[in-house]
Amino acid sequence: MPRRHLRVLGAPEAPLRAALRALRGELGVPDAFPLQVLVEAEHAAKSPRLPSYDATDIPLFTIDPPTSTDLDQAMHLSRRTGAGGARGYRVRYAIADVAAFVTPGTALDAEAHRRVTTLYFPDGQVPLHPACLSEGAASLLPDHTRPAVLWTLDLDADGRTESVDVRRALVRSRAKLDYASVQKEIDAGTAEEPLALLKEIGHLRERLEVERGGISLHVPEQEIVERDDVGGHETPGTYAQDDTGGHEAPGAYALELAYRAPLPADAWNAQISLLTGMAAAELMLGGGTGILRTLPAAPDGAVGRLRRTATALHIDWPHHVSYASLVRALDPHDPRHAAFLQECTTLLRGAHYTVFRDGALPDITTHSAVAAPYAHCTAPLRRLVDRYTAELCLAAVAGTPAPEWVLAALDTLPDVMAGGSRLAGRVERECVDLVEAVLLRDRVGEVFDGWVVDVEEERSVKGGPARGIVQLESPAVIGRVDGGNGEPLPLGERLRVRLTQAEPGVAKVRFVPA
Structure with a gap:
């Protein structure tokens, strides 16, 4: 079964669905x-x-x-x-x-x-x-x-x-x-x-x-709903994120993100x-x-990353509370808990x-x-x-x-299944990346509050900037963050970040410290 349950509702000609058709071709998915x-x-x-x-x-x-x-x-x-x-x-x-x-x-x-x-x-x-x-x-x-x-x-x-x-x-x-x-x-x-x-x-x-x-x-199942009834006419390729505090322009597609617990x-x-x-x-x-x-059993590092994600989403996880006990106490109707439950599936990898x-x-x-x-x-x-x-x-x-x-x-069956699972995993990751890029496409340059939930242990060659993963507080998006001026990223701490790119089908979501 898929790690993230994503379902898009909307007209077949809507831009997100067109991007998904292109993705299937790019990944060589059987037709x-x-x-x-x-x-x-x-x-x-x-x-x-x-x-x-x-x-x-x-x-x-x-x-x-x-x-x-x-x-x-x-x-x-x-x-x-x-x-x-x-x-x-x-x-x-x-x-x-x-x-x-x-x-x-x-x-x-x-x-x-x-x-x-x-x-x-x-x-x-x-x-x-x-x-x-x-x-x-x-x-x-x-x-x-x-x-x-x-x-x-x-x-x-x-x-x-x-x-x-x-x-x-x-x-x-x-x-x-x-x-x-x-x-x-x-x-x-x-x-x-x-x-x-x-x-x-x-x-x-x-x-x-x-x-x-x-x-x-x-x-929870995540529903991404595209509507082409915003304003007086259609403008292919433009979006309005009315669930994230973004703007709605006349003639834009409205993109809504919701969870079905x-x-x-x-x-x-x-x-x-x-x-x-x-x-x-x-x-x-x-x-x-x-x-x-x-x-x-999951390695300590994977559980540690989940603890940082919990902090980013304002989920209280006392150190004396086990992972299993925490998960059972979560409410999938709460969007923060829903996002955390999705990240919990990383322990199944x-x-x-x-x-x-x-x-x-x-x-x-x-x-x-x-x-x-x-x-x-x-x-x-x-x-x-x-x-x-x-x-x-x-x-x-x-x-x-x-x-x-x-x-x-x-x-030979384990290798056959592993190959199929890798493709299924890539399909899932690319779909998540695509949906997140669509959600944030018109918000490049905006500043968001987030938490650094992971940092690469080694910087890029020639002393380049640190790189890591940031979990936004709203919307519940996870993206790569590139540190500036050689300064280390504050692992497990709050960080305001600026969105630098989000182009569906072209570039994944990326941030830099604001």
Whole structure:
């Protein structure tokens, strides 16, 4: 998933969207699918490999943004009574079975390995698979029978996992729900039990997360809205930042920046996915062969930078308060807290995919943010590795070797995923840079209040000026600052800076001390 959730709303011809189209070309982002891939996808959509086990009687439902059509997961939640009358819960979680449609060694499979992940831009996405699969035959759309990898996770009364089963099955979702409507029903007490239990199980899993020392980042979605209704006529290429104290000129585009804070239902839904990813990791570790998502503990320097960012945003972080405790206390509805939560995701940058075989377990098996072993397995329509994880888990439960095509690709999969992740990361960084440049384009020369949150350890050659990173107080923009006259930048201190450049698609945002 992307580190920063950016979404732009506005007319297709608006300048920001034009700049984003240009960015896709510059980064070499895949465009249309090759004809052979489309032909194979259309054929696969009509004749998938269907399992014999029929679970269409389970009234599954999906929870996604309202406009989403690439639906990876569907769930059903229920209460259960165990041995001796002990009470608990049953989570049934169906994951789209991409392997039912994609045959190893085909052009469709090769294209998925070339793309690796779905890429997210503020104005849309570049999919991993053709739409006839990702938004059609393989998607768990309501009222359609689909092949799926069906997880059954039995939990005790405290939400701890007691048993896990995973098998291929035919499933049929009954409803496509969105976060806002789910939250409304649960808050109003009108949700039926399978949906109402999302809150109950979600809270239990969140408590267990705190107990084991894990942390979930609920990063707000940032919306950049372009309007061409300011003044009497359009003036392409001009902007008015009416949310940052800037000016609005007649005929200018109005650019607004806003955050959509995640709802509690977002977090509860994420806990179901997290539960499944942890179960997948344990299955593969027990089976002796697998691929984990691992993350070592963050270095002190990264945490120190976050502390300076917190200072810049006026967020109180006492030294006796842990990072996890601070994050849980933040309010994503507060723009300062929202900006800080986005920066917290920098601690996730050291994550890797770690392969192990034949019982030889790796030195690191845990993901430090999860505080447990964890694997990606719930988003196969949007992430290549999840298709492989599903096969490894199915084999572990069945007590059989994994398919040869999985074992043949396993050792190279971390590098493939790393390449795709690098491109996704660059897409994200460039999109953020572009949006920030658009926000500040007409404010070159203005002075802003900020805090120096990072400084390069070495100056440029021949005794050039110090360089660092400044976090503005308003708007919540992060940019490079070039020191003057060889003077060091005041790390962790307030600094008034002047904007020297901000040209979308040409020059990133830069500042100098004022």
